[in-house]
Amino acid sequence: MQVRTPLTVVTGPLGSGKTTLLRHILATVPRKIAILMNEFGEIAIDSKVLAGKNVQMADLGGGCVCCSLLGEFEAAVNEIIDTVDPDIIVVETTGVAEPDALVFDVQESLPSVRLDGVVTVIDADAMVKYPYTGHTTRMQIEAADAIILNKVDLVSESDLTAIEEKLRSFNEVASILRTKRCRVDTDLLFGIVRERVQQPPDHVHQPQFESFSYKKPATFNRQCFEGLADSLGTEIYRAKGFVQFPEGTYLFNFVAGRWELEQFEQEATQLVFIGKQLSERKEDILERLSSCEQ
Template identity: 35%
Template sequence: MTRVNLLTGFLGSGKTTTLLHLLANKPENENWAVLVNEFGEIGIDGALLANRGATLKEIPGGCMCCVNGLPMQVGLNMLLKQNKPDRLLIEPTGLGHPRQLLSMLSAEVYQPWLQLNATITLLDARQLGDARVVANENFRDQLVAADIIVGNKSDRWHESDRLALQRWQEQFLQGRPFVTTQFGQISLSLLDTPRGSPRPIPQPEHHHHAPAPASGIAALRLEGQSRWRRALNEGQGYAACGWIFDSETVFDTIPLLEWARLAPVDRVKGVLRIADGTVSINRQGEDLHIETYASAPVDSRVEMIHSQSSNWNELQSALLKCRLR
């Protein structure tokens, strides 16, 4: 049977970083697969997680639990049939609701094939001080559905964050395991924790915000001779704008990083080609993390998410000025 874990957490809680840590420590004799979903259609996580020793399937363009879970079922069935993984890690979008996804994974049709283990939910204690995040139904219900809660990014917490976390634990933890870490560095042993007793999870109020991509499970690609293109997405109180550039486009590193750092948006993620290879950008609020690699990416991708629609044309104009060629 394929051992399955759901890895959830609100926007910017560190899900992809945690996945990268887990994949870096994967036992060599095991066949792993990752099913990842993103709010936008660009497919940043797919670029970040590619060539990490696991089979990867992407479901871009919104919540994988919506539209009766059809894109999710297609991606899941393909992985099980073609790859027969020993372990499957599923990362829904930070704006995704866990109820329908957990219901699907525990359905009778999958019981001969899947062993559904603990749902692991990441929580940045600073989120508890953001009224907009705390009021979000997906944030609340992700924590309700969790079997294990990981307090991530503890190196960035202030005393007020720790006090807010303590108050939250006293009211909502309800005896569940709580692990504190940073940079998503959790033990692989957590993945084999059995699923806890199912807790009542509220029915999500949101509806799918856009039609599923035509392919159902494919990230955005360039068409014909296009050098770049843009994709917009809205729903659940958030808006996303992403760009994809061809493999020949090279960005000037310093102006690009300044563009990402100063953009008036909540979230920036990207994997882009620079003169020295590749830079990955991950910004949540004022937290900016960058990494560089010597190898060049297949193409360049960057996406922004904000709690309201932004002036995407202005941000796009500034981004295009960051190109060397």
């Protein structure tokens, strides 16, 4: 009897902390892990963040893993099993993906794997700033076997209680794990093996977000760039990438008005901006980026 490879789906809204969770998993789980990523945007920032680890990467490119790339997803899973034979496969979906079709595809079309569980990462601070729960986020919560309620240090205890009640209204069975920077006991994420029968999905995507990218070998004035980051506002929901300053290259993460820089070895400045009605801000942001070049 063939031993099926366990597959875990990591999903959640844009900027919730999915890649941060993967970095934590890679640093703490002493097993051979294969990661498949499906990013939103022209530049695969997240896969570059994880590159160089003891991990097999398969980048599925832009688009939605739960719809247009299902055939490519199946091929990538089978190729990884044949060539790498990992202990665990982890699939990180883009923040605008609905996981139900992916779960159905795993169950119906990939006999070489078994669905171990769906882990949904939720940004507590974003839940407070943007209380409306859209259709896609709701689907991600409903599909979860475990919910990582991340960035709990940025909100009050009363807000956390309200968020957990809201999550419970969408999903009564998933465990809710409060975390800072997705530092969680990984034993709680693997070996879930919850029995489920996923019905064929019936949904049509209504794109909510636009994106554009910026890539140059230039070095940037840090004070100028930080001023730009401070001014992005709420129209830009998510921005990420690498920025070269005179003192070195940094990983830039912006979510819901907050941003941070983390020193990171990478060549050239590469940035992705994601938001609603982004075309109205694109030219201004590109001009300001150019003005920060040294």
